[in-house]
Amino acid sequence: MTEAVGYLGLGLMGTPMTRNLLAAGYPVVVYNRTRAKAEALAAEGAQVADSPAEVARRAPVILACLADAAAVEAVVSGPGGLLETVGAGQVFVDMTTSSPPVSIRLARALAEKGAEMLDAPVSGADVGAIEGTLSIMVGGKRPVFERVLPIFRVLGRRITLMGDRVGAGGYAKLANQIMVATHLASMGEALVFGAKAGLDLTQLEEALSGGAANSEILRLKASKVLSGEFTPGARSTVQVKDLDYIADSMEALGFSLPVVQLVGTLYRELIDMGHGDEDHSAIVRVFEKLAGVEARA
């Protein structure tokens, strides 16, 4: 019989991942802080648990995809957390975009109980979770990675062991987020520069996308800026969370990078301007304010 998989956190990512595991024939034991979301999945075959500790009693491998590092700490070390019941031979796989220094600390606490951990954040957003095409960046021991690999293959397409220590997955995801946040700022500046210079922004976007300035961000997000339609997508508050984890990681590793640091400051300014719930491409608003012009086509 296929062994059970635990899943903590049934949000935009966790719900479709759980569905894919069920479809692949895994018994799945789920926990969610708001129980109603877990009950909804019970109709599709999931078993509902009352706490992370109960999930750890019933499933040897426990996945999670949560809002932030604080939420991961809560399901591991909080009341009813994994640490209360987890033991030798079990693996906690954290797919949250979290803070690597926090992941490293939690891995140590789990190791004291004999349990293993992988940090395995994903990219590809909710669409990738639904279609099972996520890119999964994993940190941890290779034998543990190989044990979980069949499960990863249900959830994603590009699965990479980024390093043999917990934290390597998170660091890779944060390196990714350095580029995402900076590319969004860069696109915002280029479009505001064009607007201020009186260019036709539809034609500018076409010219930019045709050459060395092109980026996945330009392809995915230019239309949001040019239309002024900032429905998320990924919220600016989430981008700030990632930028904070990047800052925490640099502090833990004892260095600092100036461009992403500045981009972090600009995103905090965007939140202060009241746009935290808008798509992260709304960073253009900070540059629009500086230039006194809107970058709409």
Added chain:
Amino acid sequence: MTEAVGYLGLGLMGTPMTRNLLAAGYPVVVYNRTRAKAEALAAEGAQVADSPAEVARRAPVILACLADAAAVEAVVSGPGGLLETVGAGQVFVDMTTSSPPVSIRLARALAEKGAEMLDAPVSGADVGAIEGTLSIMVGGKRPVFERVLPIFRVLGRRITLMGDRVGAGGYAKLANQIMVATHLASMGEALVFGAKAGLDLTQLEEALSGGAANSEILRLKASKVLSGEFTPGARSTVQVKDLDYIADSMEALGFSLPVVQLVGTLYRELIDMGHGDEDHSAIVRVFEKLAGVEARA
């Protein structure tokens, strides 16, 4: 008979563009400060002139692709420059990546002689010039643009009138360069972050290129960083020239953008470190110095 085309500046871009014009059946009158480069093209059918003024006596449409705005000013207003002979019905087409405020000034001087101007910088590098697949961003009056269009079609593939005033082409190219320079800095920071965190950088590059962090710059330049082989490509000094024109343009338009301004500072630091003749992807060296690590795979 097809009317003659003048070409000023036979560098990496001008030489192949002249060859494509000759191949398309245009008589081409060329001028280059170092005459030997012009003589070399005479063997292929070009007519050699002794000065820009002489080119303007023999060709109604005069193209140029030069090193910088100062070189453009020299061929227009310097001794033996276009202004000495140019007159009504003639068009100067500047394909240099130049300073739009300078282009606007030169257009005014030419207009006083009855001549028209377009600014029409290109992207696509020497390969695009050789293959005739350049992207050409044009600023100027539409009837003038349409007169020159058959010539542009010989040189490039994506030809766009970015605005109906001289300067619009240059502003579009500089918007492009905002993104190129910032994407190079962003890639450098992400790879240095990964190196400092102990990641396998070959796998990191693969993960980054698979998702929202992907960019044309990552595709073209990551291998230079990971191998430490910074043969240009585009020199860092040229990137600094473009960043200076971006700063000049923002000053002329009365605003400032913080990310590209910081990237400009970092590029000047790279030059001060002695790496001006390296490919512009060498900006990673500034971050390597800050982190005390090399981003090599």
